[in-house]
Structures are given as C-alpha cells and as structure tokens.
Amino acid sequence: MIANGNYPDFMASGPHLANVERTQFVIEGMSCAACAAKIEEALEAQETVQSARVNFATSTSLILHEPGVPLRNLTEIVDSLGFRALPESDRQSVQASSEAALRRRAIPALVIALFAMLSMFVRFPAIDWIIAALTTVSVWWAGWGFHRSAKIQIARRSLAMDTLISLGAIAAWSWSVAVLAIGADQGLHFGGASSIIAFVLLGKWWEARALKTSGDALESLAQITPDHVQLTNGEILRLDQIVVGTEFIVAPGERIATDSEVLQGHSEVDASQSTGETSLIEVSPGSLVSGGFLNCSGALTLRATAVGNDTHLARIAQLVEEAQSTRAPIQRIADQVAAKFVPAVILISVGTFFTHWLATGITDNALIASVAVLVVSCPCSLGLATPLAIFVGTGRAAQLGVMVAGAHILDSSKAIDTVVFDKTGTITKGTPFITDVLAPNESKLTLLTLATELESRSGHPIAQAFKFFPSTPSEIEDFTMHPGKGISGLVNGIEVRVGKAELFDRIPQTLTASSSQESILFIGRGSIAEAKVTLGDEVRTTSAETIELLRQLKLEVALLSGDSYQETRNVADKVGILNFKADVLPEDKHRFISDLQSEGKCVAMVGDGINDTPALAASDLGIALQSGTAAAQRAADLTIITNDPRAVADGIALSRKTLRVIKTNLVWAFSYNLIAMPLAITGLLRPTHAAFAMALSSLLVITNSLSLRRFTSLSSESPA
Incomplete structure (x- = not known):
C-alpha cells in the first residue's frame, strides 16, 4: 500500500511533529519542477496538511498531515491535477516501465527526425508528403504524452514544460501541413517538429536512466537479505512470513x-x-x-x-528517502523561477512572433523564432539541478555509512570551520571496562552488585562496564541521573550512589589516592563513598586518522570530556588534538559550543550520548554515531552508521561536494537560458537546434550530478 504511518522517532525533527503522520507515494506524469510546485501548492492548501514536498527528480512525495486523514483524500488531489499517485512500493516498477515507454517512443522519433533533416539534402518526388506522414506519427504518437499533459495543464491553468513542448511541436507541424496542402511558397518545418519531440524524449529517457542508475545502490542495499530462512525444525519460511x-x-x-x-x-x-x-x-x-x-x-x-519496516536496513532506506525528499535552501531560487517561468515564456514567444511579423512581414520567420523560444526555454535542467544532485549525493553517503537528515545541512557543511568531539563513544569506543576495584572496609561483590542494579536503569556508556557482574531482581525507586556527576536511587530500600566525587559528601582517605591517568567512579550506600572503581576505555584505531583527515579539510578540532584532565589529555595526545577541555558537564558542552559560535566559528558537534543532545542541537551541524542514544540521533543532522569516526570527514566532504555540484548545475541552467533565449528571440536559433540544446542542457546537469557516485572515502582504507 502507499506508505503511511506515524512519524517515527528517528525521523522526527522537532516537537511540532509529535502528532503528525507521514505519507509517501510515487507521482507519475510530472515533466518539470513547475509540476511539482503545483502539486505541493494543491496539497498544502488542505487544512489537514502541514507540509508537502514533491521531488521532481525522483517522482516522489512526502506529506506531513494530521492523523487519520484518509489516503484517498491526498491521492485524489494529485489525480485531479492530471497526475497519478501510486504506491511507494511501486517506485522501482514505475521507473522501469517509464524508462521502457520513453525508449519505445524516443528511438522511432529520433529516426524520423534524422530522416526529416536528411530530406533537406536528398530530394525526390513526394518526399515532402512522406516526411509529413512520418512527422505526423512522431508528433501525435511519440509526442502524445506531451499533448495530453498540456491539455490538462491548460484546463487547470497550471502551465508547465509539456505545454511548451506541445505548443511548439503542434505549431511547427500545423504550419507545415497547411503550407504543403495549399502548395504555398513557404518553408516546411517538419524536421523542426519531429526534432522537438525526438530530442525532448531523448532527454527524458536520459533522465529516467540516470535516476534508475542512481537508485540502484539503495535498492541493492534493501535487497541483500535472502528471501527465505530455514527454521530450527528444518521448515523453510519466506522472508515475509517471519x-x-x-x-x-x-x-x-x-x-x-x-x-x-x-x-x-x-x-x-x-x-x-x-x-x-x-x-x-x-x-x-x-x-x-x-x-x-x-x-x-x-x-x-x-x-x-x-521484521519488515522495523529492521535496520528498512530504517536506513527510510532515512535516505526522507533526506532525498527535503529541499536545500539554494533550491528556493530555482523553484521560484520555475513557477513563473512557463507563463512568461509563452508571452515572450507570442511577443517574438508578432515582433518578427510586424518587422518583416514574413510569417515563416516569425513562426520559426516563436517556436524556438518555446522549445529552448523548457526548464528541465533548472528543475533537475538541485534534486538530482541531492538524490545521488545522499545515496552515495548511505553507501559510505553516513545518514543525512536533510538537504539543509549542505549550507552548514560548507561553512563549518571547527569540529568538536565528545570523547567517550566517538574518539574512544565507548565501552568502558573495570580495571580495578578498591573497597577497604566492605565487600567488593556486594557494592558492585548494588551498583550493577542501579546502572541497569542508566543509558550512559559507563553502565556497560557493570554488565558482567552478577545481579538479582531488585526493586529500584527514586532513580535519579545527576548530569556530569552520576546516578542515585533506592535499591531494595537502600540508598545507592554511583558517580564522581562530587556526588558524595565525603570520600574516605583510603579511597583518594588514584592514578591520574584513569577514570574513577565511587560507589556508596548513602552520602559517603565506600568503594573506588577504576575504569578504562580503548581509543578507536581510526580516531587519529580521522583528526588528520579533518585537518586536511582545513578544519579545527576540539575535544570535550567529562573525565579528568589527565585522562582527557592522554586521549587527546594519542589522536593529535591540541584543544581539549576536561571535567565538563552537559551544560558546559552547550556553553563551549555557544562560546565558539560567539567568536564567529561555525561548529560541528560529534557525540553519541544523551548528555550530548543539548550541544548537538546548539551546533551548526550535529553529528551522532549510531551506537549512541536515540535522543542524540534525533538531535543530529548526520548519523554515522558505521561507528567509524572517519565517516565524519567523509560526510562533511561529500556534503560540500554535493553543494558544489548543485551550484554548478544552477549556474549552467541559468546561463543556458540567458544565452539561448536571446538567440531564439532574434531568430538565430532554429527549432531543431533549440530542441537539441535543451536536451543537451539536461544531459550536462545529469552527468554532473552523477559524478557524485564516484566520490571515494578520504581514508586510506575506504569503508565503502
């Protein structure tokens, strides 16, 4: 069915989405960005719809709406505009059938166009009538999709690319048929009419192939699981039966x-x-x-x-699709232009016709110029410039182990000049282990058992250090987290505290002597510490390389930790970080980020724990490791699913490259129209050349966007 459900936690971006449902479907029949804008406008006009995002490049939609809105209400709006809303699960088959249909029409249309152009040099009796018949097939069979869409667009006053193509082809064909029928001494433009259809179909076919190729990586990711399993009793089950x-x-x-x-x-x-x-x-x-x-x-x-949509792979696919449905801030320019572009082009075309006709009195030349204006101005490349690059870039990021929350992070990645790491779980593995326990006057096992019971309620990485000790079913009450200090609670009625020295009123002299190289926790029944626990945590083998990669990107790096100064310095020295701060509380991390920003820095924060959430939210670019808490991931713009910090550098570098590709695409798309339009208006660009130039402009945008697929990991040992 069409994807519909409550907005999942890992995709929520704020409290305003708490009571919102998310619906996705494929939209068939869009021809340019103006189509997408019209659909968005119609959907967002509904009181029950909070926002709608329609991606022309991927033919997909993402609608956030009030719970309980029938799917039919949304799909009928799309259908009423002359498009088709289809189940999201049909996207691959829709893309395949669309590509096949375009190929079936594009190839014959191209053959006819080439034959029509060849007829200008090879003449024999009745050739004009043969070309007329072939062009009729091209215009009215191969190009029927354009005319059908144009009819609907004109009826609904929502003009788009198909309107321009249809008007241009029909005008050239009608003029030529009329001239041929009455035997007038005027030029025939069957070659122009057939070329318009042929080259536009060729461009659309290129687009379809590019999108299918770009989506193959994500589709293959979703299809790597086997389609059946063998049960322990030997029975075979299909995957959907599990x-x-x-x-x-x-x-x-x-x-x-x-x-x-x-x-x-x-x-x-x-x-x-x-x-x-x-x-x-x-x-x-x-x-x-x-x-x-x-x-x-x-x-x-x-x-x-x-199983099903709740699996890790399914969540990855959903995250990527969510990112591909978002819109980069830079895209607003293209959207605003595309929305007004088509009506303006039609007016310019009409003005061009009458200007040439009044100036020269030659209807033939006036028609050629006006048709060329219609065809050369189709905003295909403008509509593809941003969404296709985002589609390819986010797909490649997923292959490298980076989940992108949305296209808005592209601008942030460009401006980032400082990366701040939380130590535990990012630079280190975040799996602390107990190296020593000192309890001079009490049973170590008793205190460790109480601490284990209390830590079982904590989501902090330190809790993992206690999981190897025995525990018994216990009643835990008044469990309290003291950010930056530790935890406390009643275990079977006994007050237990586990944390730093600041959590206790008194630390006995026998527990104060410690190695400054290690992390220390205290355990106590009440306000006086009774045991000292020494913890160790292993630095990730790739952390030092990560810091070097970030420096190569001309980024400053800082390290924050709630651990002691000496332990934090020890880790910083191992990985090559000069700027570090120890003994920080969660609010200190937030303040550290704010202080950097007040100095004019653009800051990325890398963390994995609930204590990092305020800093992640305050940073210009939040980056979380998937091994961290759900709260940290919700506050992040990038999620690293490999838990390899080198992917942080890859994510920033790929985001920057994607933004460069988008800007290059937009510069080309706008430059193309600024150059081609005057040539068409002055009559220097014929319809055949205009159609080819329009298709070529789309091809250049497609090729440039697909270059993102060749992005390789910055690390010496690429993770993908």
Missing part, C-alpha cells in the same frame, strides 16, 4: 535475513554491505545482528528481533 520471535538457522556463507539475536553458535559476520564496516565482527550468544550481515564462519541459531 515474525518477531521466529528462530532460524544461518549456515556459514549465508546472509542473515532480518535483525536478530544470536541464541547459539560463535562466528564472525561481515557488515560491509549494509553498514560499510570493514572489519569482521565477532558474534556469540546474546549478540545482536542486522539483516544483510554475511555469516562468515560458524553456524548460528538466531531469534528475530525486528
């Missing part, structure tokens, strides 16, 4: 069908095709794996934890 809780077997060399938990077996899995992670990942009972992972060694018994 439900949460289904237990199945994956042999070595097979791909995992859906997100699952390992029940039995030990193996290594390859996640490169779904996340871009280059290293093999060891899995054992209790490990979580995603659909699409390749099982490399041992046999595994798995239990499905998510």
Whole structure:
C-alpha cells in the first residue's frame, strides 16, 4: 500500500511533529519542477496538511498531515491535477516501465527526425508528403504524452514544460501541413517538429536512466537479505512470513535475513554491505545482528528481533528517502523561477512572433523564432539541478555509512570551520571496562552488585562496564541521573550512589589516592563513598586518522570530556588534538559550543550520548554515531552508521561536494537560458537546434550530478 504511518522517532525533527503522520507515494506524469510546485501548492492548501514536498527528480512525495486523514483524500488531489499517485512500493516498477515507454517512443522519433533533416539534402518526388506522414506519427504518437499533459495543464491553468513542448511541436507541424496542402511558397518545418519531440524524449529517457542508475545502490542495499530462512525444525519460511520471535538457522556463507539475536553458535559476520564496516565482527550468544550481515564462519541459531519496516536496513532506506525528499535552501531560487517561468515564456514567444511579423512581414520567420523560444526555454535542467544532485549525493553517503537528515545541512557543511568531539563513544569506543576495584572496609561483590542494579536503569556508556557482574531482581525507586556527576536511587530500600566525587559528601582517605591517568567512579550506600572503581576505555584505531583527515579539510578540532584532565589529555595526545577541555558537564558542552559560535566559528558537534543532545542541537551541524542514544540521533543532522569516526570527514566532504555540484548545475541552467533565449528571440536559433540544446542542457546537469557516485572515502582504507 502507499506508505503511511506515524512519524517515527528517528525521523522526527522537532516537537511540532509529535502528532503528525507521514505519507509517501510515487507521482507519475510530472515533466518539470513547475509540476511539482503545483502539486505541493494543491496539497498544502488542505487544512489537514502541514507540509508537502514533491521531488521532481525522483517522482516522489512526502506529506506531513494530521492523523487519520484518509489516503484517498491526498491521492485524489494529485489525480485531479492530471497526475497519478501510486504506491511507494511501486517506485522501482514505475521507473522501469517509464524508462521502457520513453525508449519505445524516443528511438522511432529520433529516426524520423534524422530522416526529416536528411530530406533537406536528398530530394525526390513526394518526399515532402512522406516526411509529413512520418512527422505526423512522431508528433501525435511519440509526442502524445506531451499533448495530453498540456491539455490538462491548460484546463487547470497550471502551465508547465509539456505545454511548451506541445505548443511548439503542434505549431511547427500545423504550419507545415497547411503550407504543403495549399502548395504555398513557404518553408516546411517538419524536421523542426519531429526534432522537438525526438530530442525532448531523448532527454527524458536520459533522465529516467540516470535516476534508475542512481537508485540502484539503495535498492541493492534493501535487497541483500535472502528471501527465505530455514527454521530450527528444518521448515523453510519466506522472508515475509517471519515474525518477531521466529528462530532460524544461518549456515556459514549465508546472509542473515532480518535483525536478530544470536541464541547459539560463535562466528564472525561481515557488515560491509549494509553498514560499510570493514572489519569482521565477532558474534556469540546474546549478540545482536542486522539483516544483510554475511555469516562468515560458524553456524548460528538466531531469534528475530525486528521484521519488515522495523529492521535496520528498512530504517536506513527510510532515512535516505526522507533526506532525498527535503529541499536545500539554494533550491528556493530555482523553484521560484520555475513557477513563473512557463507563463512568461509563452508571452515572450507570442511577443517574438508578432515582433518578427510586424518587422518583416514574413510569417515563416516569425513562426520559426516563436517556436524556438518555446522549445529552448523548457526548464528541465533548472528543475533537475538541485534534486538530482541531492538524490545521488545522499545515496552515495548511505553507501559510505553516513545518514543525512536533510538537504539543509549542505549550507552548514560548507561553512563549518571547527569540529568538536565528545570523547567517550566517538574518539574512544565507548565501552568502558573495570580495571580495578578498591573497597577497604566492605565487600567488593556486594557494592558492585548494588551498583550493577542501579546502572541497569542508566543509558550512559559507563553502565556497560557493570554488565558482567552478577545481579538479582531488585526493586529500584527514586532513580535519579545527576548530569556530569552520576546516578542515585533506592535499591531494595537502600540508598545507592554511583558517580564522581562530587556526588558524595565525603570520600574516605583510603579511597583518594588514584592514578591520574584513569577514570574513577565511587560507589556508596548513602552520602559517603565506600568503594573506588577504576575504569578504562580503548581509543578507536581510526580516531587519529580521522583528526588528520579533518585537518586536511582545513578544519579545527576540539575535544570535550567529562573525565579528568589527565585522562582527557592522554586521549587527546594519542589522536593529535591540541584543544581539549576536561571535567565538563552537559551544560558546559552547550556553553563551549555557544562560546565558539560567539567568536564567529561555525561548529560541528560529534557525540553519541544523551548528555550530548543539548550541544548537538546548539551546533551548526550535529553529528551522532549510531551506537549512541536515540535522543542524540534525533538531535543530529548526520548519523554515522558505521561507528567509524572517519565517516565524519567523509560526510562533511561529500556534503560540500554535493553543494558544489548543485551550484554548478544552477549556474549552467541559468546561463543556458540567458544565452539561448536571446538567440531564439532574434531568430538565430532554429527549432531543431533549440530542441537539441535543451536536451543537451539536461544531459550536462545529469552527468554532473552523477559524478557524485564516484566520490571515494578520504581514508586510506575506504569503508565503502
């Protein structure tokens, strides 16, 4: 069915979306950006619709509306404008059938156009009538789609590209038929009429092929899962029959069908095709794996934890589609021009005809100039300039392990001059481990058990350090997080505190001596610390390379941490960061970002925890690692799904390149019209040349946008 549902948490961009539903469908029949603008205008005119985004390049729509709005209400609006709203699931088949239909019409039309132009040099009796018959087939069969759309557009006063093509082709064909029928001594323009249809169809075919090629990467990502699984009892189930809780077997060399938990077996899995992670990942009972992972060694018994649209791969696809449906700020210029462009061109064409006719009295020349104006001014390249580049760029970013929240980040990425990292979980692995426990007067096991029970309620990375210690079912009350200090609560009625020294009223002398190189936590029953826990965290092997890559992009780098000065400095020295700040609270991170911005810096913040959320939201560009909390990911503009910090540099570099491609496309599209329009008005550009120039302008924009597919990772060992 057409995609419709509550706006998911990971796609929400603010509190205003809390009670909004999201509907997507494919729109068939759009010919230019003006069509998309008309559909958006009609949808947003509905009181129940909050916003509508229609992407001409991808033929998709994204509508945010009040809950409970029937799908038919939305699709009928689109259908009433002369387009077709189709299920989102049909996009691939719609693109394939559209490309095939364009090919079937473009090739015969091109052959006819070439024959018509050749007839100017090869003459024999009745050739004009033969060309007239062939051109009639080209104009009224191959070009019928343009005329049908133009009729609807004129009836609804929503003129677009098809109107220009239809008027130009019919005018040239009608004039030529009339001249041939009465035997007048005037020029015939069958070649121009057939060329208009042929070259425009050729350009549309190029567009369809480019979009299909650009979407192949994302489609292949969604199709890497197998279509069936073998249950533990030997029965075979189709992928769509799997439900949460289904237990199945994956042999070595097979791909995992859906997100699952390992029940039995030990193996290594390859996640490169779904996340871009280059290293093999060891899995054992209790490990979580995603659909699409390749099982490399041992046999595994798995239990499905998510199916269908709830899987990791499905969420990636949704995020990319969401980003591709957004609009870059720079696109507003093109949209505003496209909305007024077609009516203005028709007026200019009419004015051109009468100007030439009054000046020379030659109807033939006046017609040639006016038709050339109609054809050369079709805003195809203008409509494709931004959305196609975003479509290709976000798809390539997904392959590199970077999820882009929206096209608005392109402007931010260009201006970024400083990148601030939170230490834990970004520069380090964020999986702390306990290296030592000191409890002079109490049982270590008792205190660790109490701390483990309390930490089970915490989403902080430090909680992972306690997961290996025994725990018993306990009643936990008054659980409280003290940002930057620790946690407290009642465990079976006993007050327990776990955190930094600031969380306690007193630290006994026996616990104060410590190594300044490590992170320290205290545990206490009440306000007095009773045990000291020393923690370690491993620096990611790619962190130092990440910092070097960012410097190559001429970016300054800073490091923030809630840990001690010495530990933070130790990590900063290992990865090559000179500017760092330790012992920071969450509000300090926010203040640090604000202070940099007040100095005129444009700041990107990289974090992964709930404590990073205010800083991520305050930064000019928020970047979160997928291993972090959902709150951090919601506050971010970029999400790194590989958990490899090198992808931060890739994301910024690719965003900048995408913006450069968009600007190049727009410069070309506007320059083309500024140059071609005067040539057509003055009669120096004939309709045949105008049609070819228009198709060529689209081809240049398409080729430039597709160059983003060749973007490679900046790292020496590319993750994708």
